[in-house]
Amino acid sequence: MTKRKSSSILIFIFLLVVLAVYLSPLVLMVFGSFKSYSEIMSNVLSVPQSFSMKNFEGVFTSMNYPKSFLNTLIVTVIGVVGIVIISSMAGYKLSRVKTRYSYILFLFCIMPMMIPFQSFMITLVKIARQMGLIGNLYGLGIIYWGLGAPLSIFLYHGFVKSIPRELEECAMLDGCSPLRMFVSIIFPMLKPVTASVIVVNAMWIWNDFLLPLLIIGSSESSKTLQLAAYGFMGQYKMEWQNIMAGAILIIIPALIIYFIFQKNIVKGMVAGAVKG
Amino acid sequence: MNKALKKKTSHVLEFLGFTMPAAIAILLFVGIPFLMCIYYSFRKWNGIQKGSSFIGIKNYIRAFTNDSTFLDSIAYTLLYAVLAVIFINVLALFLSVILEQSKVFAKGLFRAAFYIPNIISLIIIGFVWKFIFSRAFEAIYSSTGAALFGWSWLGEPKLAVASTVLVTVWQALGFYMLIYVAGLQSVPDDVLEAATIDGAGKVRRFFSVILPLIVPSLTVCTFYSIASSLKMFELIFTLTGGGPGSATTSVALDIYNTAFNSNQYGYGSAKSVILFILVAVITILQVTVFKEREVEA
Numbered sequence: 001m002t003k004r005k006s007s008s009i010l011i012f013i014f015l016l017v018v019l020a021v022y023l024s025p026l027v028l029m030v031f032g033s034f035k036s037y038s039e040i041m042s043n044v045l046s047v048p049q050s051f052s053m054k055n056f057e058g059v060f061t062s063m064n065y066p067k068s069f070l071n072t073l074i075v076t077v078i079g080v081v082g083i084v085i086i087s088s089m090a091g092y093k094l095s096r097v098k099t100r101y102s103y104i105l106f107l108f109c110i111m112p113m114m115i116p117f118q119s120f121m122i123t124l125v126k127i128a129r130q131m132g133l134i135g136n137l138y139g140l141g142i143i144y145w146g147l148g149a150p151l152s153i154f155l156y157h158g159f160v161k162s163i164p165r166e167l168e169e170c171a172m173l174d175g176c177s178p179l180r181m182f183v184s185i186i187f188p189m190l191k192p193v194t195a196s197v198i199v200v201n202a203m204w205i206w207n208d209f210l211l212p213l214l215i216i217g218s219s220e221s222s223k224t225l226q227l228a229a230y231g232f233m234g235q236y237k238m239e240w241q242n243i244m245a246g247a248i249l250i251i252i253p254a255l256i257i258y259f260i261f262q263k264n265i266v267k268g269m270v271a272g273a274v275k276g
Numbered sequence: 277m278n279k280a281l282k283k284k285t286s287h288v289l290e291f292l293g294f295t296m297p298a299a300i301a302i303l304l305f306v307g308i309p310f311l312m313c314i315y316y317s318f319r320k321w322n323g324i325q326k327g328s329s330f331i332g333i334k335n336y337i338r339a340f341t342n343d344s345t346f347l348d349s350i351a352y353t354l355l356y357a358v359l360a361v362i363f364i365n366v367l368a369l370f371l372s373v374i375l376e377q378s379k380v381f382a383k384g385l386f387r388a389a390f391y392i393p394n395i396i397s398l399i400i401i402g403f404v405w406k407f408i409f410s411r412a413f414e415a416i417y418s419s420t421g422a423a424l425f426g427w428s429w430l431g432e433p434k435l436a437v438a439s440t441v442l443v444t445v446w447q448a449l450g451f452y453m454l455i456y457v458a459g460l461q462s463v464p465d466d467v468l469e470a471a472t473i474d475g476a477g478k479v480r481r482f483f484s485v486i487l488p489l490i491v492p493s494l495t496v497c498t499f500y501s502i503a504s505s506l507k508m509f510e511l512i513f514t515l516t517g518g519g520p521g522s523a524t525t526s527v528a529l530d531i532y533n534t535a536f537n538s539n540q541y542g543y544g545s546a547k548s549v550i551l552f553i554l555v556a557v558i559t560i561l562q563v564t565v566f567k568e569r570e571v572e573a
Contacts (some may be wrong), residue, residue, distance in 0.1 A: 011378045018371070019389055022446070025408045026392065028518045030385035032407065044415035081302075089297035097291055105295060112306040114559070115506040118528040119552040122535045122544050124305060126323075131304075146305025149298045178290045209510050214536075226399050230514070233403050240407050247400045260553035262388065 032244035040241045055245035059232070063246055068228040069253070071137055072206060075224060078141025079205045080198055083148040087197065088190055090149070091156025092182065096165075106157065112150040119212065133215065137222050140215045144205055152197045159193040160186075191203050194258070199261045206254055225250050310552075313545045321542035323535070328542060334442070335546035345522050346547060347531040352437065356526065357505040359441045360448075364501050365494070367445065368452035373482060375453075376460040387457060391450035398447070402514025406430065433523035436516050440524050443515060444505065452497050459493030460486065488571050495566040499559055506555045527551050530531045 005155045006124070032040050033055055035049035094106040124143070125134070133139025163186070171181045187194075209226040223231070229250050233243050291322060317335055321328035339346050371390070375383055378444040393401065409429040417425035429439045463486055506521045518525035519534075525533075531551060535544030 008379045011374060015371075015374065015380060015386055019386065022449075023389065023392070025404060025412075025446075028408065028412050029404050035320050040411070045419070051352060086298040086301060089294045093291055093294035100399045102291070108307075109295075109299060109302055111331075112302060112310075112325050113421050114556060115306065115310055116528070116551055116555050118507055118509065119548040119555075120306060120309040120313050122309075122323075122531070122541055122548060123316060124309040126312070127304065127309055142301075145298075146301040146303075149302050150306070153298060170520050179293075182294070209397060209399045209513075210532075219298070226397055228360075229397075229403075230399055233514075240411060243403055244407065247396075247404055250400055254395045254397070255392075 029244045029247060033248050035241050037241055055241050059242050059246045059249060059273055063228045063232045065249060068223050068225045071222055072224040074137050075141045076202055076205045077145030078138060080201045082145040083152050083201050084194060084197055086145060087149050087152035088156050088187060091153045092160050092186055095157045095160035110150050110154045121214060128215060135219045140212060148201045155193050155197055159190060163189055202257060313548050316542050317546035317549045319542045322539045323541035324539060327359035335543050339546055341552060346530055348522055349525045349527045352524060353527045355504060356441060357502060360505040361498060361501045363445045364448050365497055368449050369456050372453045372456035372460055376457055390453055393447045394451045395481045399514050401447050402511050405515055409439060415484055430516055431520055433520055436520060436524050440512060440516060443511060455493050455497050459490040463489050491570045499563055502562055503555060505561055
């Protein structure tokens with residue numbers, strides 16, 4: 001018994017050391033964000049002399065943080081809401097209707113999970129330009145519908161199989177229309193999957209960089225947080241204290257989403273692991 | 277109109293109404309662009325002028341015979357992927373087993389803490405690690421004198437490759453640990469107890485009992501790590517910018533440069549198709565090999 005206890009203490013200490021080393025870059029980032037220019041150049045590793053918010057205030061304005069935050073929020077909400085609506089409807093129907101055509105359409109819908117984004121980004125930009133989706137946030141959000149739907153349909157499709165059909169048959173007999181039945185009976189039952197779909201897609205869209213770069217590009221007023229970060233950090237070259245403060249400002253919203261939805265993330269990410 | 281036909285039409289309409297919004301979105305933003313990419317891969321197209329001209333497989337021939345940057349990017353991407361996949365999976369599995377098999381206090385907290393880097397966007401990760409490799413390593417070197425920290429981690433081609441792998445593993449580890457922990461939790465206790473009673477030690481128990489039972493998790497994790505490392509773009513974009521020289525230019529970054537920096541859209545499309553084939557062949561092979569090894573408890 002004592003042997004077992006001491007070995008588990010050893011493992012605990014081992015894990016603690018590993019974790020400390022593992023998270024040390026982030027600790028240095030936090031320290032750095034509070035330092036002045038001369039302090040970060042001379043004392044990289046030490047605890048900051050004072051925890052002044054000066055860097056954060058400067059970065060907050062020069063990155064146009066509130067505007068970029070709002071832009072990212074708009075894109076994420078448009079993207080996620082659209083994905084949830086179209087994928088839940090399609091996933092449900094494709095799972096219930098068992099004909100050859102339905103199966104072919106299902107395969108078509110999930111096939112894009114196998115295609116790397118970089119394999120079609122060049123022509124995606126061309127199409128987006130022809131459709132007038134370039135340079136605005138709504139266009140960006142709408143494009144995410146097509147990119148996020150395959151995985152989400154796959155998740156909904158799998159989950160619908162576990163829902164008994166009796167309820168729908170009853171509703172049908174009561175003269176309920178298909179759309180109304182979906183909205184008031186089926187969709188509420190899909191809640192666990194919807195939570196995962198929301199988390200997986202929200203984290204992805206929030207942190208995505210390449211698609212906004214291609215669609216929004218240098219349009220100053222529509223920059224998302226990631227684009228603003230990129231522009232800002234390139235411009236400040238070696239002013240590390242500002243870069244670290246900017247990094248923290250961008251990480252915080254994602255961190256908050258993570259802690260709120262932590263349980264769903266575990267489920268959703270494991271499910272999302274299928275995404276290729 | 278007879279009743280049966282009417283009912284059938286309404287069923288078809290209902291089916292289309294539910295499925296078409298998603299199908300159209302996927303068609304517009306993935307299907308058509310992808311087919312167009314294949315089409316343009318056989319054409320000369322600079323993206324600015326309207327027209328493009330058919331040039332057969334010249335783009336493909338050029339990619340494989342007359343473009344050392346592209347060939348280097350394939351070599352780098354494969355090397356990077358192999359190293360990243362091995363380190364990610366071995367380390368994630370190792371840490372998950374330690375976490376799950378021991379009676380450690382605050383397991384959940386450890387898992388959550390390891391997951392934090394995964395929440396941060398790769399763009400930010402690139403900048404933070406640039407700081408670590410340059411400023412922090414320098415400071416550690418001058419205070420401890422450990423040669424390791426004195427090396428030019430982003431300036432030497434070979435070390436830069438190692439740096440990209442290191443940061444990738446660091447960022448991804450927590451995510452893969454989640455999947456492995458879920459897999460380990462599904463291993464039934466009675467099987468483990470039986471193995472212990474039969475006299476199997478910890479190591480033996482891992483290789484003969486646990487490992488065969490968590491092959492499904494291994495399949496998912498290897499698949500996902502292969503697919504995502506073969507198309508790595510964002511981290512490299514800010515961490516090394518593909519350099520020094522083109523030592524860390526991945527295929528995805530090369531496609532981006534070809535199309536959007538040198539305006540060779542047709543040629544970039546051909547490279548895109550090659551990337552697709554590369555990812556498809558490798559992942560299909562991997563999944564087939566791993567699927568054969570799955571057993572049930």
